[in-house]
Amino acid sequence: MRLLHGGDGSPFVRKVRIVLDEMGLPFERDTTLATDRPVESFSKLNPTLKVPVLEDDGVVVLESNLIIEYLLRTYPIPENQGDHSRLAPALTRPDHHWEDGKVLDTLRAMEDAAVFIRLLGVAGLASDSVPFLARQKARVSSCLDWLEAKVQSQAPEGFWPGHLSVADISLVCALDFAAKHQIYTWQDRASLKERVEQLYERPSVSATRAP
Ligand SMILES: N[C@@H](CCC(=O)N[C@@H](CS)C(=O)NCC(=O)O)C(=O)O
Secondary structure: OOOEEEEEOOOHHHHHHHHHHHOOOEEEOOOOHHHHOOOOHHHOOOOOOOOOOEOOEEEEEOHHHHHHHHHHHHOOOOOOOOOOOOOOOOOOOOHHHHHHHHHHHHHHHHHHHHHHHHHHHHHOOOOOHHHHHHHHHHHHHHHHHHHHHHHHHHOOOOOOOOOOHHHHHHHHHHHHHHHHHHHOOOOHHHHHHHHHHHOOOHHHHHHHOOO
16 A cells, blocks of 8 residues: 655645656555644654655655655656656766755755745744744745756756656746745746746646646
8 A cells, every 4th residue: 555645735745746646656645734643643654743754565754855766766667758758767867966966955945945934924923024034035045046047057958858857846846836825936037937837748747736
């Protein structure tokens, strides 16, 4: 039995849903929000109290990138993706490991900051006089600038040319989450916008877009 924990609103859960779909792996869902799960029982599944969590025939895997790495190492990637490029076989290209790792960590930091900004907003603390919030906004802006330059100069066709990379999946999930909740603006960055529009053409990406 394969069970993915986490709701449709989470950009981190969406990354895993896209990869499961790309790999043709069926799965069940428990869409209970992390914050609605009792700490005592949830901590037995995941000590960080976060989603996504994947249970796969008794194996419990935490954290979106680790779950994706587990899936890529455990199951075959279908050869035929129709007209679309094949899913990348690993989180990073072996010959660009450190550079690709930097992209993944920049996306993770930007996404964590977006989640903090949103949670502070929901808690009624969305004031720039809160230094922690101002820092998160500065982080998002710095990451967006860096990613825009990176896509423009090196990755107009994606972070792993010829493949759908985990970085591409993280990018579209992060930017859609920001747009849906109006956390920050990225649509004025031409290269990011163009790349995201290319990604919307993939059925796994369009099918998981929040309404
Ligand atoms: N680095 C983690 C981040 C996961 C994360 O922050 N998930 C959020 C949902 S969007 C969560 O579970 N938040 C619950 C909380 O912070 O209490 C990953 O990529 O899986």
